[in-house]
Every structure is written in structure tokens, then in C-alpha cells.
Amino acid sequence: MFIRHIAICILLLLSNSLYMQAQQTYGKGEVKSLLLGKGIDVVEEDINILYDTPEIVVATGYRTKFFAVLANKSYAANVESPVLAYGTDENITSINSTFYSLLECYRRCLTKSYAANDTKGYTNHAETVKPLMNGIKWGQGAPYNSLFPIMDKGADGNRAVTGCGPVAVGQILKYYHHPAALDSAKLLYNLASDMHADLGNVNTSSSSNTFRPILMESYNFSPRCVMLKISCIEDLDLVYSEVNAGRPVILSGFGHFFICDGVDGNYLHFNFGWEGVCDGYYTSPYSLSLKAREVLFDHIMIGLEPDMHNGMYKYVKVKSAGSLAQMLTEQEKCEVHSLKIKGKLNGEDLRLLRRMAGAVDDHDYKSWRGSLQYLDLSQARIMDDWENPYYSVDAAKIRFSIWKEVSYMKNGLPAGVKRYEYRFDNITEVQWEELKGMEMDRGEDYVLVKRGDSYFVNYFPLKRTIGAFMFADCINLKWLKIPEDTQSIGSYAFQNTSLETYPQVAN
Structure with a gap:
């Protein structure tokens, strides 16, 4: 027993020794030097090492307002700069759950990068943009929640906190001074109410699905504002381009809504809505390692600005099918809110109308996005067009499947029916x-095509028909009058629109 106890102690000592050797943490003098490289001048005695792991160190000030997240020595060689994040607005006295999740993200990213010896990350070439919301540092407690109800009726009862959703949206409204007469407490209470927030004195939760309709309907924001799921590195470029255009971006990550409002090289400036605490510059994990597949946020809301073209109307008499684009200026394609069309329309015209009404089929949100909300096609006629699809979609995305039953013979006599069925989430070459050999790659209004390793359904217009998915994902569309000669409406024609009532075929 005694020998076993000694053996365990030796193993623990060796383990601790290896841990210390792997950690290679910074001394305060080294932290001071790294901070100075980011313009933070602080004496060593004022440096507080708040959090220390083998991968990262979190330093803050006792008196000087600053914080920094540093890649520890063993991992610093694999990153462009060991300073992963830094800020000078406030100190950090404790680490909340959101910030802890962010630190864990950095730790995982550094570990994967170190294991793969991956030193090549994403590099941003955007211009430097100082924090757009400089001076706007709202929070969730007093005085911002002064109109919220008291949750505990006892003597020590606390009011519900505002929640991160109302604070993020409220700070955007404050940035634009929209509305001009702004009382923060009243605004945050109204936003929480409109979002149907689940109130609590520790956490108040809300859904991002409410942000867009509230901003558009109650505060006259542009229909081009939209919440997107981050799916690739290219989506990160959207954040840079939006901030560069002077538009802050609402982010969602680690169960929290916050704002990106500045750029400095590979650093993004975050406003967390905690009265300045943790606000600062953060390196994107993509810039640390392309292989780590870690993100600080998984959804972004772009296009956040007041609508300057509300009510813009256009009437177009189309000369021939396929000429709609020539009859609209580039500005009108983006800014027309109400459009009436007379004449013939083909697939190319319908694809343009989809884009104007908010459908971005190619996921190219850096390109133009439309504001069309009211569309009158009563005097238009949709034509047969097998050359120009109005909608092309990944077959796996819409869970497209097809089947065919074929009779077979045995001994010269009918023996039964064989069923052929194909799903495009796992189809083989x-x-x-x-499938093509049996001519199952085309239907009444669609053709299946292969692009690389993916399969797409191209939908083509048929006369007197509102085809399948024809206005699907036209998120701006509030009102639609279909052609008077319409005889049928296809499946999912109005899916994911803002239509209050769906058009019907006239009797």
C-alpha cells in the first residue's frame, strides 16, 4: 500500500511537471510587452492574470482599464499574433458563461492548430474601421431595465434584466438616432415586449426571428436587413464589408446576441451589451486556423439601416419576354418597393423579380439585394420557357426525391412491378x-442537372401557371397579385414569404 502510494505521488509529480513544461506561461513582464504592441501601456504591478490555461492567458488590470486574451507560449508560434483579443473600455472582474465559451473556442482552435501544425489562416484585407458605436455601451441591468417588472416580490426582489436581444437591437437604433427622441429604458421595454421575451432576473431570452419584422414594421428599417447562418469563410467577408459600409452587424453566438462595429486587420470589434465590459477586438478563429472549423458566432444580421426609399413605385410595360432587366435601372432593382408589370415574362424576368423581392438563390449577399414588397402581376402573362430557369436549388436541400414503377416480364408474361426511387442526399453516380437512362431527370416543369458533386433542380415557367417555389424565399414580399390568366399554383410557390394572404386562382 505504501509503495503504491509513493508510485501515485511520483506519477502526479511527473504529470504536474509535464503540464508546467507544456504550459510555458508568460511572466508579467512579457504580458506588458505584448500589451504595449497593442497600444496598452500598463505597469507590471497593475497586471492581474485572471485566467491561465495551457493554451491561453487572460490578463486584466487592477486599476488600469484593459483586458487581453493571449495565446500561451507553446501555441504562439502557430498564430500571427499571440494577442487573440484585447480591449481598453473596462476591466474584467469575472468570467461569465458567454465569455468562458468564447475562451473555450479559442482553446480548441489553438489545440487543433498546434496538433496539425497549421500556421495558415484566413487573412482579411478590409480597410480599418474604428468602432462605429463609440460611446454606446448599454447594459441589461439598471438603469436600462427600470421599466421591467420585479420578478421576486420579496424585500430583495430584482427586476427582470432586459436581455441581450433587446439591447443589441436597441443599440442599433441608438446608432442611427432612430427614432430621434430616444429613451433607452422605454425603448428596451418596448422591444422586449414586441419580441415576446421570456423575462427573468438572471437571463431574459428572445428569438432572432422577431428582429427583422420589428425593425421593418415598427422602425421603418430597410427590407434588405436579413439574418443569415454562417456556412463558410466567405460569409465572414460579409461582416467586413458591412462594417466598412458603416453598418453595424448583429451577431449570434454562444447563446448571446452582440454587435460587430469595427475592423482592424484580422480583428473584429465586438460590443457585447454589458456596459463596455469585454468590448474590444477579437481575432476570428478562421484567421488562426482553417482546419479548426471553430466560430465565435454562427448567425449574422446584415443590411441594418433605416429605409430611405420607402414607397418607391414603378410601373413597367414589358416590350418582350426577357426584357424586364433592361427596363429597370440598377438603383430601381435595389430600391423599388412597389412594382406593377404589364406584358410577357419568361424565366429570366421571374428570376430577377425573385431577387428584387429578397430571394438570394446564389447566396451572394455581397451583391445587390432588393426591397420589393408589393408586386402586381395582374396584367402580366407568364410564358413557357425551357431555356431560363426561374429557380435553381440544391436537390438535397429541399429533400427532392423521385420514383418510378416499371413492369417486368417473366417467361413472357407480366410478373410484377419494380419500383425505382432516388434520394439526392445520398445518390451514387x-x-x-x-435515373437518366430512364428519363427520370426531367418532369413537367423541372430538369435535374449535376454540378460537381451536387445535384440541382432547375424549375422552368409554364404559361398560366405559378410554378413550384416560384416566389419561395421572397422574404420581402407582403402583397402579390398573380396574373389574371393563372389556372394553377404549384407546390411551395409562396413558402417563406411575408405574404399576409396567399393568392388564389380565380374561379
Whole structure:
């Protein structure tokens, strides 16, 4: 027993020794030097090492207002700068759950980068933009929650906190001075009410699905504002381009809504809505490692600005099918809110109308986005067009599947029916060739095509028909009058729109 106890102690000592050797943490003098490189001048005695792991160190000031997240020595060689994040607005006295999750994200990213010896990350070439919301540092407690109800009726009862959703949206409204007469407490209470927030004196939760309709309907924001899921590195460029255009971006990550309002090289400036605490510059994990597949946020809301073209109307008499684009200026394509069309329309025209009404089929949100909300096609006629699809969609995305029953013979007599069914989330090359051989790659209004390793459904317009998915994802569309000669409406034609009532075929 005694020998076993000694052996365990030796193992613990060796383990601790290896941990200390792997950690290679910074001394305060080294922290001071790294901070100075970011313009933070602080004496060593004022440096407080708040959090220390083998991968990262979090330093803050006892008196001087600053914080920094540093990649520890063993991992610093794999990153462009060991300073992963820094700010000078406030000190950090404790680490809340959101900030802890952010630190864990950095730790995982550094570990994966170190293990793969991955020193190549994403590099941003955007211009430097100082924090757009400089001086706007709202929070969730007093005085911002002064109109919220007291949750505990006892003597020590606390009011519900505002929640991060209302604070993020409220700070955007404050940035634009919109509305001009702004009382922060009243605004935050109204926002929480409109969001149907679940109130609590520790956490108040709300859904991002409410942000866009509230901003558009109650505060006259542009229909081009939209919440997107981050799916690739290119989406990160959207954040840079939005901030560069003077538009702050609402982010969602780690169960929290916050704002990006500045850029400095590979650093993004975050406003967390905690009265300045933790506000600062943060390196994107993509800039640390392309292989880590870690993100600080998974959704972004872009296009956040008041609508300057509300009520812009246009009447177009189309000369021939396919000429709609020539009859609209580039500005009108983006800014027309109400459009009436007379004449013939083909697939190319319908694809343009989809884009104007908010559908971005190619996911190119850096390109133009429309504001069309009211569309009158009563005097228009949709034509047959097998050359120009109005909608092209990944077959796996819409869970597209097809089947066919084929009779077979045995001994010269009918023996039964064989069913062929194909799903496009797992189709093989052999099945694809088999499918084409039976001419199952086309239907009444669609053609299946292969692009690389993916399969797409191209939908084509038919006369007197509102085809399948024709106005799907036209998120701006509030009102639609279909052509008077319409005889049928396809599946999911109005899916994910803002239509209050769906058009019907006239009797």
C-alpha cells in the first residue's frame, strides 16, 4: 500500500511537471510587452492574470482599464499574433458563461492548430474601421431595465434584466438616432415586449426571428436587413464589408446576441451589451486556423439601416419576354418597393423579380439585394420557357426525391412491378446514370442537372401557371397579385414569404 502510494505521488509529480513544461506561461513582464504592441501601456504591478490555461492567458488590470486574451507560449508560434483579443473600455472582474465559451473556442482552435501544425489562416484585407458605436455601451441591468417588472416580490426582489436581444437591437437604433427622441429604458421595454421575451432576473431570452419584422414594421428599417447562418469563410467577408459600409452587424453566438462595429486587420470589434465590459477586438478563429472549423458566432444580421426609399413605385410595360432587366435601372432593382408589370415574362424576368423581392438563390449577399414588397402581376402573362430557369436549388436541400414503377416480364408474361426511387442526399453516380437512362431527370416543369458533386433542380415557367417555389424565399414580399390568366399554383410557390394572404386562382 505504501509503495503504491509513493508510485501515485511520483506519477502526479511527473504529470504536474509535464503540464508546467507544456504550459510555458508568460511572466508579467512579457504580458506588458505584448500589451504595449497593442497600444496598452500598463505597469507590471497593475497586471492581474485572471485566467491561465495551457493554451491561453487572460490578463486584466487592477486599476488600469484593459483586458487581453493571449495565446500561451507553446501555441504562439502557430498564430500571427499571440494577442487573440484585447480591449481598453473596462476591466474584467469575472468570467461569465458567454465569455468562458468564447475562451473555450479559442482553446480548441489553438489545440487543433498546434496538433496539425497549421500556421495558415484566413487573412482579411478590409480597410480599418474604428468602432462605429463609440460611446454606446448599454447594459441589461439598471438603469436600462427600470421599466421591467420585479420578478421576486420579496424585500430583495430584482427586476427582470432586459436581455441581450433587446439591447443589441436597441443599440442599433441608438446608432442611427432612430427614432430621434430616444429613451433607452422605454425603448428596451418596448422591444422586449414586441419580441415576446421570456423575462427573468438572471437571463431574459428572445428569438432572432422577431428582429427583422420589428425593425421593418415598427422602425421603418430597410427590407434588405436579413439574418443569415454562417456556412463558410466567405460569409465572414460579409461582416467586413458591412462594417466598412458603416453598418453595424448583429451577431449570434454562444447563446448571446452582440454587435460587430469595427475592423482592424484580422480583428473584429465586438460590443457585447454589458456596459463596455469585454468590448474590444477579437481575432476570428478562421484567421488562426482553417482546419479548426471553430466560430465565435454562427448567425449574422446584415443590411441594418433605416429605409430611405420607402414607397418607391414603378410601373413597367414589358416590350418582350426577357426584357424586364433592361427596363429597370440598377438603383430601381435595389430600391423599388412597389412594382406593377404589364406584358410577357419568361424565366429570366421571374428570376430577377425573385431577387428584387429578397430571394438570394446564389447566396451572394455581397451583391445587390432588393426591397420589393408589393408586386402586381395582374396584367402580366407568364410564358413557357425551357431555356431560363426561374429557380435553381440544391436537390438535397429541399429533400427532392423521385420514383418510378416499371413492369417486368417473366417467361413472357407480366410478373410484377419494380419500383425505382432516388434520394439526392445520398445518390451514387451509378444511380444517377440509371435515373437518366430512364428519363427520370426531367418532369413537367423541372430538369435535374449535376454540378460537381451536387445535384440541382432547375424549375422552368409554364404559361398560366405559378410554378413550384416560384416566389419561395421572397422574404420581402407582403402583397402579390398573380396574373389574371393563372389556372394553377404549384407546390411551395409562396413558402417563406411575408405574404399576409396567399393568392388564389380565380374561379
